[in-house]
Amino acid sequence: MRQFNISGKILALSIVLLFGLSIGGSMIIGYWRTESSKIPTRIEGGPFAGAYDPAAIKGSYTFKDIESAFKIPVTQLAEAFAFAVSGEPETTQPKSFEAYPQPVEGEVGTDSIRLFVSLYTSIPYEAEEDTRLPYSALALLRREGKIDEERWAELKDRYGVEMGSPSGMSEAPTSESGSILEIKGNTTYGQLFDAGLTAATIEEVIGIKVGNRDQAIKDHLEAEGLEFSQYKALLQEKVDNVQKGGN
Structure with missing residues (x-):
């Protein structure tokens, strides 16, 4: 019977190739997961x-x-x-x-x-x-x-x-009056959201769609031709009501 001698280099290369093919096959059928997944x-x-x-x-x-x-x-x-x-x-x-x-x-x-x-x-x-x-x-x-x-x-x-x-x-956070938020000229829509008001609740008060999160309410209302002072107290009431567990 003829005997074949396989060098160490060929054997090592064969093992590497076999391992690589195994991983490739596993990846194809979805079984291989890396730590970066x-x-x-x-x-x-x-x-x-x-x-x-x-x-x-x-x-x-x-x-x-x-x-x-x-x-x-x-x-x-x-x-x-x-x-x-x-x-x-x-x-x-x-x-x-x-x-x-x-x-x-x-x-x-x-x-x-x-x-x-x-x-x-x-x-x-x-x-x-x-x-x-x-x-x-x-x-x-x-x-x-x-x-x-x-x-x-x-x-x-x-x-x-x-x-x-x-x-x-x-x-x-509370203001001196005990409110969760004291509405001022620089109060943003994001602060109203964080205080618990929904966009729907705010729009119910001001009558227009809310601005973006970082926009000051006063600036937005004035840009729409509305007077901030007419809505400030109404919004404050909504905020205070939220703190008390109301709607």
């Missing part, structure tokens, strides 16, 4: 079987990754967690939240985005005890109809915090 695991059983699991979201995921998996627009994620967005919102990662001033009690971090996604999609998730949500996130959920008024009031008391101030705050 930002795809959360799916829920295996129950009424939400097959859906992506909010609990599987990692701090290294970007807003774009979350949008792809849970169909939450990056623009809304950026609005909900505006305090942490710098540069391109698509690349913002939940793990960056921890670098910002935190509330006196609790923390706004990766678990906050898991809770937000859960509330947005109605996929159950049990948040950690010290998890908190920015008022801006709760206001967006309310505005988009993801939570009703009763649930909003409950979540605001349980999880709501104001982000962006140097000291952080565990309660809603």
Whole structure:
């Protein structure tokens, strides 16, 4: 019987080629996953079987990754967690939240985005005890109809915090009059949203479509030929009513 001698170099090359072909085949049929893959695991059983699991979201995921998996627009994620967005919102990662001033009690971090996604999609998730949500996130959920008024009031008391101030705050900011927000000439639509007003509520008062989030209400009204002073008290009443748990 003829014997064949295989050199060490040929054997090593054969092993490398075989390994490469195995990986390539796995990638083609969808079984190969690298560590850079930002795809959360799916829920295996129950009424939400097959859906992506909010609990599987990692701090290294970007807003774009979350949008792809849970169909939450990056623009809304950026609005909900505006305090942490710098540069391109698509690349913002939940793990960056921890670098910002935190509330006196609790923390706004990766678990906050898991809770937000859960509330947005109605996929159950049990948040950690010290998890908190920015008022801006709760206001967006309310505005988009993801939570009703009763649930909003409950979540605001349980999880709501104001982000962006140097000291952080565990309660809603209040003015000297005790209001959650004192409306002034430089008050923006974004501040009304963060205080809990919906676009529909604001439009009911002012009679025109709201401006963009960063636009001062006074500037917008005057540009439309409306007198800010005629609507200031009415808007303040709405804000005060929200703080008391009204509509």
